[in-house]
Amino acid sequence: MNQMAQPKLYYSHYNSKMKTGTQLELHLQEVGEAAQQSVPSFLHFDVIDYQQIKRLLKAQGYFHDLGKYTDFFQEYMRWGKRSPYQNHAHISALFFYRYLQEGFGAVSEDQQTNEILSFLFYVLVRKHHSFLTIDHLFPKEEIPRMRRELAEQTYNLLDKKQALADTYMLSETQMEQMLQDIPKLLTDKKLTLSTTRFRKKYAHERWYFLMLYGFSQLVDKDKSSAARLLQRDQIHFQSEWVTQYIERKSKGQTSHVNQMREQARHTVIHQINKMTADEVASTRIFTLTAPTGIGKTLTSMQAAFRLGERLQVLYHYTPKIITAIPFVNIIEQTKIDYEEVLHGKGSLNVNHRLAHKHIIDSFQLKQEIPIEKAMLEVDSWEGDVVLTTFVQFFQSIFTGQNARLMKVNKLAGSIVILDEVQSIPEKYMPLIGAVIIKLSEYYGTRFILMSATQPYLLEMGQRLLSHGDTETKEMTPTYSRSLLPEYADYYQLQARTKLIPSFQRVLDTDSLMDFFAETWQNRSAVVVVNTIKRCINVYEQMKDQFSGKALVYHLSTNLIPIERKRVIEEVKIALTSDQTVILVSTQTIEAGVDLDFEVGYRDLAPIESLIQTAGRVNRNANRKDHNGETRACPVYIVCLEKDHQYIYMFHHMDRTKALLAKQDVIFEPHYLPLIDTYYAQMADHLSTESLELWKKGVQLLDFKKVSAFQLIPDDQSIVDVLIEWDEQAEKLADAYEMLRLDETELDLEWIACVTGEAITSKSISPFQKKALARLILSKLSVYMVQVRIQRFQQTKPLPFSDRGGVDTSFYWVPRNQLAEFYHIETGYGCVEEARMW
Known part of the structure; x- marks a missing residue:
């Protein structure tokens, strides 16, 4: 081999233009040490404990790029010289497998557990630059090529056995023997048939969550080391920051609704304060159920901060706060609230499809981080507080894509706020419930589940976990703690709205206009329909008939986002100046949009969507009757032809309609029993989608099957x-x-x-x-x-x-x-x- 092919230094990454790079030994050490140090003590699996996981992840980091020591890789990286043997992942994975099989990295006294872990971590290292899968690892047609590749790479590495032995603290004899054994592993049925044997004998959800965590740690720490990204110290949250923000925001003004918000907030914080140390340590899932407009965003934020304070005292560990929101269109207002509360004292990472425009606010200007590193921080959920969407959150769990899985390790030990959990599609509620239970159990993640209409997520998740499994049928029900135990009283105290089912006949646009004219009474109104076509048709007719009497607006995703924001702001200004407004909207209006109308009209939708629309009517209880009491403003529920079938095809709309049709008027204090009945009926069955994804995807480690999960359908049209x-x-x-x-x-x-x-x-x-x-x-x-x-x-x-x-x-x-x-x-x-x- 010529002199050029024998570099004196080995690099993991190299910039050929700058003639600089990261030394390989340093990179391996950084990845291993960073993974080990970032494992929170909350992490626990029934077959492997916290300390054992730390040792395993450290070893994984040290071995993941061993194959980069070959001259084939070094010459390709430094000088662009291509070779059929430049791949480094497979030989690294096989060596790590051999290392674990030899017992050097044994983490369990149980031989079966060690065999499973050896196989799974072989997969993690082999696939750390690609899609995670345990399928098609050893196709027959590829074996000859693999054998040639491994033989050449092994022979090349044998020339470096002394240096490698020193790096990995093995004897030269041990290193030589293990390298020589690598090509033989292609005929070792214990390895090559591991996928089949695993699925027949060892299938269990624990392995899925362990693989996600191990893979995420490797990809995250690998990319961070390559980008020379330093790990950040988590700030210590102070719950008083929220109180200070509310005082700045309210400027001493009081109202009945604000008093209720303050009462609810103080009750929530009191619930956390009165918990014993044992209760703080053992309670992983909290619920926050309250009517719309009660201030759940700020209350949940303060609850998370206070819980973080208590965990810091107990464990000397400050958890990351991760808040997931169902809709992108409401993330901006939530972002503003979080920024105002943090007030420059911590970093906010906004992660969603449109998120990177926020990098400048959250990282770059404040901390002078180059843009590419700032983006990596956003993608990997670095930061004290992470604000993301349901799509980003859940599709980072149900996937095999390494770029998405990179952030999953940040869930361990974190506090996760899931806002508006009722917006999760019915077909996925058992699946999401099961995931919440298992993340809290395995990762020590603490959840705050927030909703005005708390669905039976945990109950449905428990049913899925125990379905057809004698081992888990005896498991105790998942314990959750309500942060607002008397939430039913808040509904009883509300008299802002009333639902009026109006199903006497099916309406088209013209008859809807007639119905509106009969009931409108020149009040500010929100009309929520199910399709864009209907929305625009109704808007145009409203404008023709009522533009002389009211300001008429249209809001739907047919407008570009910057224009949707403008419309919302204009409507808000008009409403606060007591102008009469008619807003015709799709469900874009339903969550997180702080508008307050006098009357509502809603096309048939699931109960939770109807309640959300009602939350935009008399939101602040400002409409009074002649006695000065809060007036129950009407929200008319109509049926516009078959529009609901286009949007809610997977919902049981007949069930919703039947529940509503039993009463002529449903006042706000009775919303809660209506919701409970609705979710109780839903919980009576497990959806096929949840069952299949859990049984065939999660438990069998079928990442292709798991990737079929789509919170919002990826419509190719x-x-x-x-x-x-x-x-x-x-x-x-x-x-x-x-x-x-x-x-x-x-x-x-x-x-x-x-x-x-x-x-x-x-x-x-x-x-x-x-x-x-x-x-x-x-x-x-x-x-x-x-x-x-x-x-x-x-x-x-x-x-x-x-x-x-x-x-x-x-x-x-x-x-x-x-x-x-x-x-x-x-x-x-x-x-x-x-x-x-």
Whole structure:
């Protein structure tokens, strides 16, 4: 072998332009030590304890890149010399497997457990750069190639056996023997048939959650080391920060609703304060059930902070706070509340599809972290408080994608607030309930489940866990603690609204208008329908008939996000100035949008959606009768043809309709029994989707099956269209093209001005360029609308590549063609029957 092929130093990562890199031995040490040190003491599995997991993860980190010591990899990385033997993951995994089999890394006295762990961690190392799977590991047609590859790599590593023995604290003889054994493992049926044997004999959900944790730790710490990203110290939360924010916000003003909010908040904090140390240690799941408008966002935040304070005293460990919200459109207001509470004392990581535009606020300017590192922090849930969506949260658990799984280890020991849990689709409630139970058991995660209509998530999860399994049928019910034990009293004290089922006949748009005219009485009204087409049709008729008497607005996902925000702000200003407003909306209005109308109209939907609409009516109890008492404002429930079938096809709408039809009027104090009856009926059966994903996906470690989980259906018939709405959209599109076209001379000063990012260097690396393009794309997303294929084919916007030659998956409406494709009031193009998503 020539001199060039014998580098004196071994690198894990190398920048050929800068002629610098990370030394391999240092990288292995960093990954192993970081994984070991980040395991919280709450982590526990029934077959392996906290200390054993720490040792196993440390060893995994040390061995995961052993294959990078080959000259084949070093020459490829440093000089671009390709070889069929440059792959490093498989030989690293086999050596780690052999190491564990030899007993050096034995973590359990039980031989069967050690065999399972050896196999599973072999998979984790082998797949740490790809999709996690235990399937198709040793296809017959690939064995000859694998044998040649391993033989060449082993022979190459034998030349370095002394250096490797020193690195891994083995004798030279042990290292030589273990290296020579590696090619033989391809004929070792104990390994090659492990997948089949596991599924026949050892299937259990514990292995799924252990694999997720181990894989997440490896991918997270590997990427952090490669990016030279330092681990952050978690700040110590103070629950008084929330009180201070509320005092700044209220400015001493009081009202009946504010008094109720304060009473509820103090009750919640008192519940946590009065818990004994043993109760704090053992209680993993909390519920916060209260009517809409009671201030659950700030109350749950303070509850999490107070719980964190108590855990810090007990364990000298401050947990991360992770808040997951069902809808992207309400995350902005929640973000503002969290930022105001933290008040610069901690970092807020906002992680969702549009999240990277928040990097500048949360990390870069405050802590001078390069943009690509800041993005890695966002993706890996670094930060004191993480704000994310249900989609990001749950689809990081039900997946085999390494980029998504990277963040899962951050759940261990954290406090997770799940807001509006009733919005979880019915078919997934047993599955999500089971996951919450198991995450709390295995990872020591503490959950605060928050809802105005608390579904039977835990009960359904318990049923799924015990389904057909004699081992778990005897398990005790999952214990949860209510943070507002007297929540029923809060419903009894409410008299803000009343539901009026109006199912005498099925309505179309014209008859809905007649019904509205009969009942409206010139009050500010919100009309919530189920489809975009209906929304626009009703809006146009409302505008024709009532624009002289009221301000009429339209709100749906047919508008670009930046315009939806504008509409909400305009409506809020009009309502607070006592102008009469009619807002026609899809379910976009239902959660987290702080608007207050006098009367509501809602097309048939699940009970929880009806209650959410009612939460936008008389929200602050300001409407009074002639005696000065709070007036129960009406929310009319109607049935608009078959619209509900397009949106809620997987819900049992007949059950909902039957429950509502039993009463002429349902006053707010009676919402709670109605909700309980609804969820009790739902809990009587387990959905096929939850059963299949749990039994065939989670327990059998079928990650392809698990990846079928989709909280929101990934509708392949939908495309993104960029609306070049204003000058800023145009400039962002220009900057995106500049980065994607790979121009050698980038005007970084101009890009910094357009994006608002602090770019101080005169040149950027390809990785930095990719990160910056990704950030700009997230900023462009506020100008994008999702369009169904049928509408797309009718309107035919231009491919974005027509703008400047950059190929993307989305399409484009130029500023000079806005009139042809987009209307300021109704949004994109012509409309047709479209689902809300």
